[in-house]
Amino acid sequence: MIAKTKYIPDGKKALKELPILHYLDADFVYYPVTSARCPEGETCVRGGQFVKVGEIVGTRKGAFFEQPMHATVSGEVVGYEKHIDNSGKVVDCLIVKNDRKYEMHSSIVERTDAEIEALTKKDYIQIVKDAGLVGLGGSAFPTYIKLETEDPIQVVIANGVECEPNLIADYSLMMNNPKEVIMGLIYAMKASGAPKGVIALKKKYKEIEERFKFALKEFTQYDIEVKTVGNFYPQGWELSMIKNALGIKIPQGQLLSKYGVLNFNVSTLQSIYNAVKKRLPVLERLFTISGDGIHNKNFRARIGTLVTDLIELAGGYKDQETPKVLVLGGPMMGTNILRDDIVMTHTTTSLIVMNNAPEPEEPCVHCASCVYSCPVEIQPVQIMNAYKVKDKDALRQLEVSKCIECGLCSFVCPSKIHLTEYMRLGKRLAK
Numbered sequence: 001m002i003a004k005t006k007y008i009p010d011g012k013k014a015l016k017e018l019p020i021l022h023y024l025d026a027d028f029v030y031y032p033v034t035s036a037r038c039p040e041g042e043t044c045v046r047g048g049q050f051v052k053v054g055e056i057v058g059t060r061k062g063a064f065f066e067q068p069m070h071a072t073v074s075g076e077v078v079g080y081e082k083h084i085d086n087s088g089k090v091v092d093c094l095i096v097k098n099d100r101k102y103e104m105h106s107s108i109v110e111r112t113d114a115e116i117e118a119l120t121k122k123d124y125i126q127i128v129k130d131a132g133l134v135g136l137g138g139s140a141f142p143t144y145i146k147l148e149t150e151d152p153i154q155v156v157i158a159n160g161v162e163c164e165p166n167l168i169a170d171y172s173l174m175m176n177n178p179k180e181v182i183m184g185l186i187y188a189m190k191a192s193g194a195p196k197g198v199i200a201l202k203k204k205y206k207e208i209e210e211r212f213k214f215a216l217k218e219f220t221q222y223d224i225e226v227k228t229v230g231n232f233y234p235q236g237w238e239l240s241m242i243k244n245a246l247g248i249k250i251p252q253g254q255l256l257s258k259y260g261v262l263n264f265n266v267s268t269l270q271s272i273y274n275a276v277k278k279r280l281p282v283l284e285r286l287f288t289i290s291g292d293g294i295h296n297k298n299f300r301a302r303i304g305t306l307v308t309d310l311i312e313l314a315g316g317y318k319d320q321e322t323p324k325v326l327v328l329g330g331p332m333m334g335t336n337i338l339r340d341d342i343v344m345t346h347t348t349t350s351l352i353v354m355n356n357a358p359e360p361e362e363p364c365v366h367c368a369s370c371v372y373s374c375p376v377e378i379q380p381v382q383i384m385n386a387y388k389v390k391d392k393d394a395l396r397q398l399e400v401s402k403c404i405e406c407g408l409c410s411f412v413c414p415s416k417i418h419l420t421e422y423m424r425l426g427k428r429l430a431k
Ligand code: SF4
Pocket: 373, 374, 375, 376, 377, 378, 379, 380, 402, 403, 404, 405, 406, 407, 408, 409, 410, 419, 420, 423
């Protein structure tokens, strides 16, 4: 029988009810010198040097952009260590010993409303670039590059759909700070010249919708509307969300800006607000620890915090003698990792620890469930077969590059085949 599904358990209810523990005082913080998008990087500080919050400590270098690295505590530079970054890779990290004084760098001075009023489009883009802002929904794509498009932009979307199970960072932000999201959206509209803003939310989150509608009463001079979309997965994928929120069908592989649209995750918009209003880079974020192999907790922690600190604060692993499976990110799109000394970066959202080892894969029963469930309409089973014989041409013909790694094919497969992993491998091989 074909198991086609767009509905998956979202695992958020219990996590949303947990308090958020503030852990902003780690003894040492770690800054990866490289990242998945920036394979090279260098620091600009030396051992023994004192740095302040917001000070530039280095630069990561991508293929076509550079990203400044900022200190998130004040203290002394004490060396380098290797840890796991957000992609699960072992990377060199600069270490700063936190002096717990949180002295701010001289550049961190709040802008007045008059100063913000006088900002040009170019100024907004430069501010976002200098703050090193990237897509906090997980893409880590440089935010300034989206904003500096020369295409005429009609609408900027604040994407608050957060469809990945077990993640609650955006939900928590929207509940507590809807105004900062709205102001970030307004700044993004000004930076891109868009006359309209849309806040896209899941239909089932009525409480969030009400908060935004109430907060928008302060901003009636702007054309901003709340739109709700279905509760299915992967509704947060931008093409699906844009189709349902705006009625615009954008073909995969096309730039959204060519259709007059820019899309930003709500947390990214809050970071734009902080950069414009407070001249701040991203200093902290929400991180969730969940799964049956660990005590579940939500933390607010500084960028650079080691997740091992948070695991310890949470009470450590449960059932120590049982082998664990660790997933960095959400259960559908996350990455399996073998070590837990992960450094929290801009896009590190969650660690899931499972007690049960994954069920062994069984042979494909040709049920076609993976094909019918795939939101980008490719054929996971055929791609897996092409990968197994390392057939690059077949992988390209099967359009493996279209895969958004949503995890649905693995989720529906009755034979427990890790199809999404084959898709990742196939994408790499077909390049
Ligand atoms: S992971 Fe890729 S192949 Fe699998 S369902 Fe999602 S988009 Fe399709």
